[in-house]
Amino acid sequence: MSRSQGQRIQVPDDLREVLLEFTISYLLEQPGDVVDYAADYFCRLRDARTTEIVYDRNTTAATPSSPEESMSREEEPPVGRFNTRRKSVFAETYDPEEDDDEGEKVVFPKSDEQRDKLAEAVANILLFRALDKEQMQDVLDAMFEKKVKAGEMVIKQGDDGDNFYVIQEGVFYAYVASEPSKEPQHIHTYNGQGSFGELALMYNMPRAATITAHTDGSLWAMDRQTFRRILLKSAFKKRKMYEALIDSVPMLKTLQSYERMNLADALAPKSFSQGDRIIKENDTADGMYFVEQGTISITVEDNGREVEVNRIGKGGYFGELALVTHRPRAASAYAAEDVKLAFLDVETFERLLGPCMQIMKRNINDYEEQMLKIFGSKSNIKDIR
Structure with missing residues (x-):
C-alpha cells in the first residue's frame, strides 16, 4: 500500500540513532572517502553486534588473553561510542519545512582581514559547501569571534548546545566519557582547523563530547537559531530547488x-x-x-x-x-x-x-x-x- 503524497514518513528512533552515531564518528575522524568509511563503519558495527550476541548467549564476558591484547582493544576507537546517551534527545528535531520564520539577519562587524581569514577557515568545511555566495555572506556576517585560553573548556559533554564553532587558530582536544562515572577518553585532536558543535544544534541533543583548548586559540562562533536558519534551512531549500531542476x-x-x-x-x-x-x-x-x-x-x-x-x-x-x-x-x-x-x-x-x-x-x-x-x-x- 503506497503512502498518500501529503503523509509524513515517521523515521524510527533506531534508524535516527544509527545514523547519528555514524555522523558523529565521520565528523570526528574526517576520513578521505565517505563511502569507503561508511562501508567499513557499518561492517564493524555489524561485527560488534554479532560479538555481543555471542557473549550474551554464552553468558560470559570477553576477557583479553594477554595485557597486549587488552591494550590493543583499548586503543581501537569503538563503534557506537555514544550509545549511552539518553534516547529522549531525539524528541525535538528541527524541521525546516515547518519553519516559516526567516528571522532578523544577524551581522557582527569584522575587518576585511578578519573576514578573509574566516572565509578561508570555512572554505573546506563540509557543512558550507552547498551554500551559494549570498548564503555564505550571511554565514560570515553571523559569526562572532571568541578568544580562548589553554585549558579552557569550550563545550561540555551533556550540556545543551548553544553555539557552533569554527577554529581560526589553536589546538583543541575532544573527549568522550562512555558513562557519566567514567573518565573521559581523548578521541580526537583539532590542529588549527576544522569545526565542532554542529550535532547538538542539528539534532537538538545534548553535547556528545567535551572540547577543551590545548593551547591559546581563537574560534568563530554562530548561535543555534542562526545556525539552523542559515545552514539547515538553506540545505532544505537547496534540495527542493535541485529536485525541481532534476525533474x-x-x-x-x-x-x-x-x-x-x-x-x-x-x-x-x-x-x-x-x-x-x-x-x-x-x-x-x-x-x-x-x-x-x-x-x-x-x-x-x-x-x-x-x-x-x-x-x-x-x-x-x-x-x-x-x-x-x-x-x-x-x-x-x-x-x-x-x-x-x-x-x-x-x-x-x-x-x-x-x-x-x-x-x-x-x-x-x-x-x-x-x-x-x-x-x-x-x-x-x-x-x-
Missing part, C-alpha cells in the same frame, strides 16, 4: 527517486557573470553542469577564432560527454548572461549517473550530426562538450 532534465527521469535525491544533495551551486568562461577547450574535465538560470554559449576554435555551435538554457546541461568519453574538453562554455549553475564533480558523476550513461553515449551521435552541419566534414568533428 526538468529529461535524461535524469531514468533515475530512481532515491538516486535523484542523492544527486540533488551532491550538486553544488556556482554563479557566473555575463562573459565569464566556465570551461575551456582542451582542459581536463572536472565535472558537468546543469543550468538553473540563464543561457550558456558553447564555442569551438576554428582557424584561430571561436565559433558558437550551441546555446543551452534553463534545464539543460553540458560538460557530460568529456566525462563519458574520458577526453579533454573539446569546446569552451561561456555565460551568455548572468547564470546560476549546479555543478557535479567527476567522482560523484561516475557514482550517481551510471543509469544515465547509455543515454549520454547515444547523444554523441546527435552532437556529431550538429558538427557536420557546421563544419561540413566528419574529420573536423569534435566532442563539443
